[in-house]
Every structure is written in C-alpha cells, then in structure tokens.
Amino acid sequence: MQSTTNITAAGHSAPIELYARVKAILDGISWDYLVLPMRIAAFSVFIRSGLVKLDDWSSTLSLFADEYKVPVLPPVLSAYMATTIELGASSLILIGLGTRFAALAIVGMIATIQIFVYPMAWPDHIQWLAFLLPILIWGPGRFALDSLVGRFFKLR
Numbered sequence: 001m002q003s004t005t006n007i008t009a010a011g012h013s014a015p016i017e018l019y020a021r022v023k024a025i026l027d028g029i030s031w032d033y034l035v036l037p038m039r040i041a042a043f044s045v046f047i048r049s050g051l052v053k054l055d056d057w058s059s060t061l062s063l064f065a066d067e068y069k070v071p072v073l074p075p076v077l078s079a080y081m082a083t084t085i086e087l088g089a090s091s092l093i094l095i096g097l098g099t100r101f102a103a104l105a106i107v108g109m110i111a112t113i114q115i116f117v118y119p120m121a122w123p124d125h126i127q128w129l130a131f132l133l134p135i136l137i138w139g140p141g142r143f144a145l146d147s148l149v150g151r152f153f154k155l156r
Contacts, residue, residue, distance in 0.1 A: 032141035038131040039140060043094035045128060046106060050086030053079070068117045085109050093135065096144020103136040 053060040060083070064075040073081070086109075089102035107129065114125050140146050 030141075031138055032143055035135060035138070035141040036143065038135055039093050039096065039099075039144075041131045042103070042106065042128075042135065043090045046086040046090035050083050050090065053083045053086070070112060070116055082109060093140070096140035096146050097149070099140035099144060099146050100136055103132050107132055107136060 060079050061076060064070070064079040064082075068078065069075070070078040085105050089105045092098050092102035093106075110125050110128055110132075114122060
C-alpha cells in the first residue's frame with residue numbers, strides 16, 4: 001500500500017514543482033512592468049473617445065444636450081469637461097505625470113456616466129476601473145515622469 005502512495009506522490013511532484021517555479025517567476029514581476037499595459041490601455045480607451053468627440057463637435061454637443069443630460073451641469077460645459085478629461089488625463093496617465101490625479105479624474109467621470117447617463121453600461125465601466133483603480137492606488141511605477149519628479153524633489 002505504501003509503494004502506491006509514494007508513486008502517486010511522486011507522480012504529482014513534477015506538476016507541483018512546475019507550479020512553484022512559475023509562481024516564483026510571476027511573483028518576481030515588478031509593479032513597474034505590470035502597470036505599463038494598464039497605462040497604455042487607459043490612454044487607448046479614452047484618447048479615442050476624446051478624439052471622436054473633437055472630430056464632430058456639433059454632434060458631441062447634440063449628444064450632451066439630448067442624450068447624456070448630466071444633471072446640474074449645462075450640456076456645453078459637460079461636453080468640454082468630458083473631452084478635456086478624456087484627452088488630457090489619458091495623455092497624462094500614458095506619460096505618468098500627475099498620474100493619480102489623472103486617474104481620479106477619469107474614475108470620477110466614469111462614476112458620473114454610470115450613475116447619471118448609462119447605468120446599464122456597468123460591464124464596460126468595470127473593465128475600465130480594473131486598469132484605473134490599481135493605477136490610482138499603487139501609482140504609475142518607476143517608468144513615469146512622476147517618478148522623476150519625485151526623485152528631483154526627494155519625495156520617494
């Protein structure tokens with residue numbers, strides 16, 4: 001009976017060792033590298049949206065007046081704010097300058113869209129938050145202008 005147990009244990013040791021090696025490799029990947037595709041994704045999603053708004057500004061103003069209808073804010077102001085956030089904040093996230101503030105601005109815009117404009121679009125919003133919240137919480141990583149500014153002012 002014991003020889004069967006040893007064979008079974010030995011048969012499983014290779015997959016367990018492989019798992020342990022892969023886990024050690026993955027555990028060794030720095031946040032500095034993991035955050036790069038998140039920053040690129042944030043830029044890609046929101047720069048496109050901002051450029052579409054700029055491409056046909058009269059349609060953008062019509063959308064904000066007729067469909068989006070953000071409460072309290074006038075449609076023209078809402079259109080300018082959304083476009084500015086999409087173009088400006090996404091670019092700042094990409095280069096890593098004022099990254100947490102830029103991510104916070106986009107998260108605020110997403111919250112506004114979710115609550116007041118498109119509450120059924122939560123699957124998209126969750127995907128966007130999946131790459132924005134880690135940036136907001138843990139920052140842009142070492143390969144960012146924030147890191148250079150922090151070193152210059154000895155903030156890190």
